[in-house]
Amino acid sequence: LNDEGQVEYGAEMTLDTEIKLIRSRAMRLVLEGESGPMLYYCTNNSRVYREKDLEGMSIHPEDAPGIEYLINSYPEYRLVKCIPIEGDDNKIELCHVLYNQGLITFK
Helix, strand or coil: CCCCCCCCCCEEEEEEEEEECCCCEEEEEEEEEHHCCCEEEECCCCCCCCCCEEEEECCCCCHHHHHHHHHHHHCCEEHHHHCCCCCCCHHHHHHHHHCCCCCCEEE
């Protein structure tokens, strides 16, 4: 972890990297009307009931199919190149974001 609490990359993620969610219910994709899709996750929950607000982040609408793909693929590993979004760089960037939030693991 770096000073900001984010995971620093110990290995390079490529299109041939196999990834999966860390838990079956680690994240939920929600359409929030005009504000677009939101990704809510529970990887940093407190042991005290309702001590912290629900964590989440807005995502690009183009990334929603990729996130849904990973949610529906659990518990299987999937190749980064198989994520159904446009552009190889976008696939890798999405995986970096999810990895930094502690939502996915990779081989």
